Amino acid sequence: MAEMNERYLLDVDNISIAFGGLKAVDHFSVKIRKNELYGLIGPNGAGKTTVFNLLTGVYQPDAGSIILDGENITGRKTVEINHAGIARTFQNIRLFSNLSVLDNVKVGLHEHYKYSLAEGILHLFKYRPTENAMDERAMEILKVFELDGYADFRASQLPYGKQRKLEIARALATDPKLLLLDEPAAGMNPQETVELMDTIRFVRDRFDMTILLIEHDMRLVSGICDELTVLNFGQILCQGETKEVLNNPEVIKAYLGD
Amino acid sequence: MSYRSKTFKSNMITYGLVAVFYIICEAMLKSGHMSSLMQGLLVPLCYYMVLAVSLNLVVGISGELSLGHAGFMCIGAFTSAVFASTAGKGMGDVPELIIALIIGAAFAAVFGFLIGIPVLRLRGDYLAIVTLAFGEIIKNVINAIYLGVDSKGMHFSLKDVKSLKMEDGGQVIIKGAQGIGKLPRNATFTLGIILVFLTLFIVLNLVNSRQGRAIMAARDNRIAAESVGLSISRYKMTAFVISAALAGMAGVLYSHNLANLQATSKNFGYNQSILILVFVVLGGIGNMRGSLIAAFLLTLLPEKLRFLSNYRMLIYAVVLIAMMIVNSSPRIVAWRKVMAEKYFKRGRAGIDEPEAAAAAAAESAAAQTVEEAAEEERKED
Numbered sequence: 096m097a098e099m100n101e102r103y104l105l106d107v108d109n110i111s112i113a114f115g116g117l118k119a120v121d122h123f124s125v126k127i128r129k130n131e132l133y134g135l136i137g138p139n140g141a142g143k144t145t146v147f148n149l150l151t152g153v154y155q156p157d158a159g160s161i162i163l164d165g166e167n168i169t170g171r172k173t174v175e176i177n178h179a180g181i182a183r184t185f186q187n188i189r190l191f192s193n194l195s196v197l198d199n200v201k202v203g204l205h206e207h208y209k210y211s212l213a214e215g216i217l218h219l220f221k222y223r224p225t226e227n228a229m230d231e232r233a234m235e236i237l238k239v240f241e242l243d244g245y246a247d248f249r250a251s252q253l254p255y256g257k258q259r260k261l262e263i264a265r266a267l268a269t270d271p272k273l274l275l276l277d278e279p280a281a282g283m284n285p286q287e288t289v290e291l292m293d294t295i296r297f298v299r300d301r302f303d304m305t306i307l308l309i310e311h312d313m314r315l316v317s318g319i320c321d322e323l324t325v326l327n328f329g330q331i332l333c334q335g336e337t338k339e340v341l342n343n344p345e346v347i348k349a350y351l352g353d
Numbered sequence: 354m355s356y357r358s359k360t361f362k363s364n365m366i367t368y369g370l371v372a373v374f375y376i377i378c379e380a381m382l383k384s385g386h387m388s389s390l391m392q393g394l395l396v397p398l399c400y401y402m403v404l405a406v407s408l409n410l411v412v413g414i415s416g417e418l419s420l421g422h423a424g425f426m427c428i429g430a431f432t433s434a435v436f437a438s439t440a441g442k443g444m445g446d447v448p449e450l451i452i453a454l455i456i457g458a459a460f461a462a463v464f465g466f467l468i469g470i471p472v473l474r475l476r477g478d479y480l481a482i483v484t485l486a487f488g489e490i491i492k493n494v495i496n497a498i499y500l501g502v503d504s505k506g507m508h509f510s511l512k513d514v515k516s517l518k519m520e521d522g523g524q525v526i527i528k529g530a531q532g533i534g535k536l537p538r539n540a541t542f543t544l545g546i547i548l549v550f551l552t553l554f555i556v557l558n559l560v561n562s563r564q565g566r567a568i569m570a571a572r573d574n575r576i577a578a579e580s581v582g583l584s585i586s587r588y589k590m591t592a593f594v595i596s597a598a599l600a601g602m603a604g605v606l607y608s609h610n611l612a613n614l615q616a617t618s619k620n621f622g623y624n625q626s627i628l629i630l631v632f633v634v635l636g637g638i639g640n641m642r643g644s645l646i647a648a649f650l651l652t653l654l655p656e657k658l659r660f661l662s663n664y665r666m667l668i669y670a671v672v673l674i675a676m677m678i679v680n681s682s683p684r685i686v687a688w689r690k691v692m693a694e695k696y697f698k699r700g701r702a703g704i705d706e707p708e709a710a711a712a713a714a715a716e717s718a719a720a721q722t723v724e725e726a727a728e729e730e731r732k733e734d
Contacts (some may be wrong), residue, residue, distance in 0.1 A: 150578060177582035189577035191570045202570045203581050205563060212591065215562030216555055222562065229563075247359075269581050 098332055102165070104129045104305050105273055110149055110159030110169075118143045121329040124157070125272070127322075129132075132299055133307045134320035134337070140351065142329040143184060145311045147275050150307075151183050152176040164272055175347060178206065180272035184262040186281060192251035199250050200233040203268025208232075233268065239301065240264045240294065256287045260294065268300060274298070276308040280315050292318050317341060325349070364557050367642040371402075371553065374649070375546045382542075394611045394656060399545025400426075400603040401652050403552045405632035407599035410556050412630070413639030414582070415592035416572030418481040421488025423625035425597040427447060428464050429457030429604025429614055431495055438526055439502060446539045447592045453603050454485035461601025462594050464491070468594040473586060476620075488626050495616045500527040532615030533608075540609035547644075548606060552599050559595065568592045585603065609718045635676045647676070 112120050120142045127133045135143050150161060152173040154274045156351050160169045168179050182203075183226045191199050210221040237243040240260040247251060250261060261277060266274055266337040279295065280288045292315055298304055310316045316323065316337070323340040325332040327349045340346055378395060381387040381640070408422045422571045433453035468487050475483055502524030503506040510516040514525055527533055559565045563565040571578045578585055608614045618624065634650060636643030654672060658665035679685055 106674070111578055132590070153576075173579040174582050174584055177580060180543075183580055184582075185577065187572045189580075191577065192572040193571055193573050194566065198566055198569075202566050202583070206582050208563070212564050215564045216558050218558050220563070265577075265581060322367060 103127060104164055105307070106162040106353065107180055108160045109152070110156040110161065110308055112145065112149060112154055112157050118329050120149060123153055123326070125324055125334070127305060127307060130299065131305055132295070132305060132319055132321050134316045134323045135307060135309045135326060136311070136316055136323060137326035137332070141326040144277060144327055146188055146326070147183060147309065150275060177269055181267045181275060182266035182271035183275035184259070184277055184279065186277040188258050188262055190250040190258055190261060190265070193296070194249050194250055195246065196237065196250055196253065196261055197230070197233055197246040199265050200236055200268045201229050202266040204229050204232060207270060230287055236264050236268055239297070256283055259283070263298065267298065274304050274306045276306060278309050278311060280310060280312045288312055291315070295319055302346070321350060357485050360561060367552065367553060367557070367645070370642065370645065371546065371549055379541065390656060395542040395650065396540050396545050398649060398652050399542065399549055400606045401629070401632065401648040402549045403603040403606070404600055404629045405550050405636065405648040406556055406641050407596045407603070408629050408642045409633045409639065409641055410559070410592055410596045412633050412639035414560060415568050415574065415589055417589065418486040419624050420623070420630065421484035422600050423621045424488035424491035425461040425465060425600035426604035426607065427491050427495060427621035428615060429461045429534070429601025430608035431616070432460040432528070433457040434536055434608040435500065435526055437537050438535060439534060448609065449537065450539065450544060450609065452465070454602055454653040457601040458598040461604065463596045463600035465530070465597025466590065468527050469590050473589045473593060476524070477609050485623060485626070492616050492618070492621045495670065496530050498527050499525070499529050501525040514657060530615065532613060536608060536611050536612055536614060538610065539610055540606050545606055548602055552602070553641060555595065555599065564588065564591060631673065635673065635680060637680055693702060
């Protein structure tokens with residue numbers, strides 16, 4: 096009974112979506128506690144990114160509900176869901192490539208530092224103090240990811256690993272309750288992956304963040320995730336604490352190979 | 354040097370260029386060194402600069418290819434001309450022009466908003482085609498309007514003067530395809546330059562604001578912009594409406610530079626929209642200073658080449674191609690950078706070198722990432 100009363104930050108109940116005849120995600124449920132680092136794994140085409148797209152309103156679920164911190168966000172649009180408190184990164188990096196690194200983060204701060212269009216055009220009143228506050232806050236976030244030295248670079252000039260970090264920084268700038276990371280280690284070498292693990296842990300502690308991540312890299316998953324859900328053909332294969340899940344024979348068979 | 358002070362410096366150079374242009378022209382005017390042909394070109398130069406910079410806001414900053422810019426200019430021209438030949442009559446030049454500018458900008462903004470509602474739901478080529486259509490619709494509708502005023506108020510018809518059913522002594526303002534006559538012709542070069550400054554001020558400031566960043570973020574990556582909570586349609590609309598309002602102001606300048614205003618395909622048609630787009634593309638998309646320079650050169654050129662009679666458009670075309678190559682060909686751009694470094698940076702090489710080296714290293718790394726990303730995308734498909 097104790098668990099029934101426990102409040103979850105994210106409570107996904109039985110969501111499904113079908114594309115034509117294909118059930119891409121079928122009765123998916125997950126409960127994530129505050130401050131938890133949760134992993135979503137599964138073979139290619141299992142529906143992991145589709146789950147992310149459902150959580151962030153890119154797709155609307157055919158059935159089921161998504162509750163974020165007590166607020167029902169099922170069926171809302173991407174923009175509203177971000178305002179409700181979910182931020183994400185993408186499997187294939189999506190930065191604002193022609194903006195500076197600093198401006199990328201400042202776009203993330205957009206909803207939290209406001210002034211009117213007239214003030215923006217005339218550069219008057221709240222413009223200067225707000226911009227200064229934004230710069231300061233953005234530099235603070237960049238420093239966490241050791242990107243402060245690159246603030247004036249164009250985002251597309253950054254090397255690959257740093258672009259991934261910048262994407263996380265931008266997502267954090269929107270001050271979310273839940274951070275979704277879609278394959279953060281994709282394309283990174285082993286050393287970069289280790290660095291990234293430290294960064295993710297640090298982000299959780301420093302920003303008191305709850306993180307749900309999709310990952311292929313087993314080392315990363317077993318190294319940092321508290322709990323795991325394994326997805327296969329759109330369905331949950333196994334759910335629970337990381338060690339148990341990784342030792343489950345079915346998981347080993349489906350995902351890690353015989 | 355920080356990003357912000359770099360932008361500040363670049364903006365100051367742009368304003369400075371316009372100021373220098375104004376001072377030189379005024380000096381030539383005052384000392385009588387300017388031909389009457391050139392004098393006649395001064396106001397057109399100003400409205401083309403305004404049009405180029407305002408279209409660059411939509412094409413370069415918001416990233417939508419709009420081909421109907423002359424339509425908004427047309428709305429500004431006609432609404433302000435109607436004002437000038439009714440309520441504006443007998444006012445002094447300065448108050449008349451100020452009110453005309455406000456009216457022209459406001460009407461163009463309203464139409465920008467109304468047209469933006471359907472148009473901004475589209476993307477890419479489709480958006481371009483529909484804006485082109487709206488531009489033509491505006492011109493053709495205005496071409497068919499008959500508008501008169503008598504003691505009972507305004508009369509409106511799309512047929513002919515008779516169907517206005519006016520009292521004796523009523524005044525016909527717009528006579529269909531004959532347009533509006535007897536306009537004040539009170540636009541001056543100084544007013545034009547003020548408008549160029551105003552346009553630059555609005556656009557350059559917008560780019561460096563929270564709203565401008567949102568507009569550019571939506572341009573660079575729509576999906577990511579939504580994922581950080583930006584309402585894309587709102588910011589695309591902001592850019593579109595501001596751009597339309599500025600084009601409306603250019604139209605006011607246009608109508609106040611003529612005695613007779615007609616909506617023909619030459620002044621408000623498709624060709625005019627394309628001409629403005631040519632300024633934007635050749636000046637560099639997103640580059641306001643480039644738009645100014647391109648508008649200046651390409652307005653002046655056909656006039657200066659008049660002595661070549663039929664060959665002048667041939668030369669014009671060659672110049673267009675040459676400008677395109679100089680501005681966009683990767684090899685020439687690289688060569689320009691090398692040359693610039695050789696001749697301009699030698700004096701302060703010691704300061705700039707580490708930064709430049711870091712930038713170069715980052716650039717090569719970025720090129721690599723782009724290739725990798727492209728490859729990845731291919732795999733995903």
